[in-house]
Amino acid sequence: MKGKLVLLTSLLTSFILLFYVATGVRAENPKEQVGRGPLTKITFIHYKKAFAKPPWAGGNNTTAVKCYGFLARGAKWKIQEPYYVNPTDSGLSSSFVENAVTTGVGEWENYAGNVFGNGNVDASASYNEGNLDGVNTASFGSYPDNAVIAVTNVWGYFGGPPQTRELVEWDMLFNNSSEWTWGDGLGDPTLMDVQNIATHELGHSFGMADLYDTSCNLETMYGYSTEGETSKRDLNSGDIQGIQELY
Ligand SMILES: [Zn+2]
Known part of the structure; x- marks a missing residue:
């Protein structure tokens, strides 16, 4: 009886192992990897100064502060898109x-090397609620909160060992708030500077x-x-320190 149980257990284990190997090989998504957790979206909301801190901002640190942080350590682009x-x-x-936008990308790539593929103007590019649709986009539209300058959603694998983590999509919305006008803030300081905000969001x-x-x-x-x-x-x-540590 005991021998049969051991045999049954080892057979089951073998089947489970085989299943893992088989599904790993036949994964539909080439970016899928065993052990790095689910594909997840992180949303960043950029507020205008003088508005209350968002709840996740936390308190000011009184000890020495490191002025950079990552979505998740090791979570970066591995394929040019x-x-x-x-x-x-x-x-x-x-x-x-x-x-x-392309100048903003260039500023980060000055220190990270070539990370993104080409930037293209496309009048059909849509924020699409930051949903996962395989296309990286930057577009303008209205956001329900007038104090929000821009929103960026980043999709990626943020769990598991850092070397398995990966970014797979971003979608950026510049808010057409009635509170400001977009333009060149260097030429006219009353304008919300597109390049300034784009460079932050691209971060x-x-x-x-x-x-x-x-x-x-x-x-x-x-x-x-x-x-x-x-x-x-x-x-x-x-x-600079942060982006060089990541890439
Ligand atoms: Zn931000």
Whole structure:
């Protein structure tokens, strides 16, 4: 009886192992890997200055602060994918918006190397609620909260061993709030600077997290902005240290 039980148990174990091997080999999604957890979406909401801290921001740290953070350690791009910029409803020219976003990408890639594929203007590129649809997009539209400047959703595998983690999609929405007008904040400080906000949001797309400690307020990844701000166009020392550690 005991011998039969042992045989049955070992047979079952073999079947389970075989099942794992078989499904691993036949995985539909080439990015699927055993042991790194589910594909998950992280949403970053960028608020205008002077509004209350979002609940996840936490308190200010009184000890030495590291001015960079990751979505998850090791969670980065491993395959080059193109991205699509939709200037519709921005009130700006297509070339202005394209230039603002691609320059933002270039600023991160100055330190990370080539991470993204080509940027393309595409009037059909849609935020699509940040849903997973296999397309990386930046577009303009209305967001229900007028204090929100922009929202970026990043999809990826954020669990499991860091070397198995991976980013697989990003979708960015610039809010057409009645509170401000988008444009070139260098030329006119009353405007919300597209390149400034795009460079911050793209930081999330590359794998960087928000910073809310005021001692990090010179970093591109600092969590607040306002009209006329252009300091986020250029990476600061913490941003550079972080992106170089990730890539
Ligand atoms: Zn942010």
